Amino acid sequence: MKRPKLATLWFWAGIGVLAALMVMSAMAPEFLSTPDLKMRSVGPSEFPPFGTDPMGIPLAEYALQGARIVTVPAVVAGLFIALMATIAGLARSAGLQWFDTGLQVFSEMVGALPRLVVILVVALVVPLDWRGLLPVGLVWALLASPGAMDEAAATAERLGGARFVEALKAHGFSAFRIYFVHIVWMNLRNVIARQAAEVAMQVVFLEISLSYLAQSRNQPSFTHSDATNSWASLLYFGYTAILGAQPLMHALLLGLVLVGVVAFMAQAIRASARAK
Amino acid sequence: MAWWIRPLVRIVAAVLLPFIIPAFITGVLWALPGDPAEILCPPGFCDGTEALRDRFHLNDGPWGFYWAWLTSALQGDFGRSWRVAQGIPVLELLLESVPVSSMVVGLAMVPILLGSLGAALGVFSKRLDALWQGIGLVPAVILALLFAAYVEVTYGALSLDGWPAMLRILLAAVVLGVADGALASAVMGTRSVFQEEVKQRYVQMALLRGESVLSNALPNVLPALVGQMRSRVLHILSGAVIVEVVLGIPGLGQLLWDGTLLQDFGVVLAAGWGFSLLSGAMLLVQAVFEIGIAMYVRYSPKVQM
Numbered sequence: 001m002k003r004p005k006l007a008t009l010w011f012w013a014g015i016g017v018l019a020a021l022m023v024m025s026a027m028a029p030e031f032l033s034t035p036d037l038k039m040r041s042v043g044p045s046e047f048p049p050f051g052t053d054p055m056g057i058p059l060a061e062y063a064l065q066g067a068r069i070v071t072v073p074a075v076v077a078g079l080f081i082a083l084m085a086t087i088a089g090l091a092r093s094a095g096l097q098w099f100d101t102g103l104q105v106f107s108e109m110v111g112a113l114p115r116l117v118v119i120l121v122v123a124l125v126v127p128l129d130w131r132g133l134l135p136v137g138l139v140w141a142l143l144a145s146p147g148a149m150d151e152a153a154a155t156a157e158r159l160g161g162a163r164f165v166e167a168l169k170a171h172g173f174s175a176f177r178i179y180f181v182h183i184v185w186m187n188l189r190n191v192i193a194r195q196a197a198e199v200a201m202q203v204v205f206l207e208i209s210l211s212y213l214a215q216s217r218n219q220p221s222f223t224h225s226d227a228t229n230s231w232a233s234l235l236y237f238g239y240t241a242i243l244g245a246q247p248l249m250h251a252l253l254l255g256l257v258l259v260g261v262v263a264f265m266a267q268a269i270r271a272s273a274r275a276k
Numbered sequence: 277m278a279w280w281i282r283p284l285v286r287i288v289a290a291v292l293l294p295f296i297i298p299a300f301i302t303g304v305l306w307a308l309p310g311d312p313a314e315i316l317c318p319p320g321f322c323d324g325t326e327a328l329r330d331r332f333h334l335n336d337g338p339w340g341f342y343w344a345w346l347t348s349a350l351q352g353d354f355g356r357s358w359r360v361a362q363g364i365p366v367l368e369l370l371l372e373s374v375p376v377s378s379m380v381v382g383l384a385m386v387p388i389l390l391g392s393l394g395a396a397l398g399v400f401s402k403r404l405d406a407l408w409q410g411i412g413l414v415p416a417v418i419l420a421l422l423f424a425a426y427v428e429v430t431y432g433a434l435s436l437d438g439w440p441a442m443l444r445i446l447l448a449a450v451v452l453g454v455a456d457g458a459l460a461s462a463v464m465g466t467r468s469v470f471q472e473e474v475k476q477r478y479v480q481m482a483l484l485r486g487e488s489v490l491s492n493a494l495p496n497v498l499p500a501l502v503g504q505m506r507s508r509v510l511h512i513l514s515g516a517v518i519v520e521v522v523l524g525i526p527g528l529g530q531l532l533w534d535g536t537l538l539q540d541f542g543v544v545l546a547a548g549w550g551f552s553l554l555s556g557a558m559l560l561v562q563a564v565f566e567i568g569i570a571m572y573v574r575y576s577p578k579v580q581m
Contacts, residue, residue, distance in 0.1 A: 101281075101285075104281075104282070104285050105285055105288075105289065108285050108286055108289035108559065109289050109292070109293065109296065111507070111510075112289060112290075112293055112510070112552075112555040112556070112558070112559055113293075113297075113510075113551070113552065113555060114510050114513040114514040114551050114555065115510075115514045116514040116515070116517045116518065117513070117514065117517065117532060117547070117548055117551045118548075120517065120532055120533065120535075120536040120544065120548075121301060121536075121544060121545075121548045122304070123536055124316070124535075124536050124539065124541065124544050125301060125304050125305055125308070125315065125316065126308070127308060127309075127310065127315050127318075128318055128321065147507075205415040205417070205456075208415065208417060209415065209416070209417040209518045212417055212421070212522070213417075213518060213521045213522065213533060214537065216521070216522070217521075217537060219537045235417075235418065235421060238421075239421050239424070239425055242422070242425035242429065243425055243428055243429060244429070256418065259415060259418060263413045267413070
């Protein structure tokens, strides 16, 4: 029997985690359960699968709601980066000089900004009812796009740029086959998939960071509504557990596992996309 | 592409950045539906919409607001904070927080510079890359909260002054220098730049003459290394916002975060502008390096054929 290639295994592992996150976000409850003070801060052994918070609310609900907050914006941000990198790679292959100059100016301007500073400015000026992770994630993706575009364009350049396209045209290949099969699929997909996976992961971590900071100051987060809870709540419970305030180490563990799962997904997608 | 185009674009970008940031904020404010003053300070959620309108010339239209703010900022007048530290001039808040953040960023560059140097000199084996990458996968917020908990548990109520306060700064520097792939990208980025250059014929010839790789390859890789270093400083500046808040360090990042949470528009605009000035300065430094190296390669008698 033919053994599956390692890249294929990585691909399915990454897709499997992404699918699991999507299922979790679909299963997420609109609101948390009613507090049950008899079951306060109990561990997974007493209240499977993950235990409860200081109000007796199951931590599983936090995990599900957190997945709902991050999954769609992270995927959209990843797709946005993939699109931008593809456009940059194709433009370099087509030998569009004006595009290259424009890309450099765009990269210098946008790449020169500390991303989180821009995110905070955007968070300040965006109206309250527009606040959510999606606009923040898209701005983050836009700020990350110069790096992805640069790398995709450099990869297309190493391939031979316009000369590569001319050579394939001389073989009689169609434009679709040249640009989308030979350039994007066979040569750029590694860069595109890696950059998309990295930005998707960064958007998840960004949400956790922003929500954690807001929660540590007892302020509402601008990445989700007050009715929902992010994975940052689990980490915050964990922080209070380390300080000895409450027996909530199981919350910290769950938060760390969820962060690890997202990092694993990004690594798996990255490892699966090797150029031929 | 001619050698001077990239440095020229960087210089133009550096000069334009401090003008573009307030212009971008102005554009967003007026592009959004509704009254800019009510967007920044929604009635019902926040008091003082009228005061905000007067203070920032929000009634004078986008150009009036932009011009009034920019001319005041160029004279060092950012107004007074109205939420973060009521009545205190924003410039004073900036001058208090910038040295702290500079110390954090400066110390965070130590592991990155050591990593880059180690990679350039070949001290760090390629087999260690998995280790750097593994460490780099840890998000800054997680490492920072673990360190913050350690300081709180160890020093309790005394953790905000003296040695514990310094320890917070040192730990913040460790987080920024190691987490989110900072160290991994420094080691691997520097090594890949050097490896590409070492393959060049002139380096191989220099090796045969008994000369070192570093002295021959360095002038050619320096522009790329300076570019990488600039993006790392930006990465650290960005991460400093999170790390300073989690570790309770009173720097520029914490000021910006407090300004955003409390909707102190003057503080956020001034801090954002300060960051854009810093970014512009770094772009200029990179452009000067590139021009210097290009001049050296073209006109130094040592490298003339």
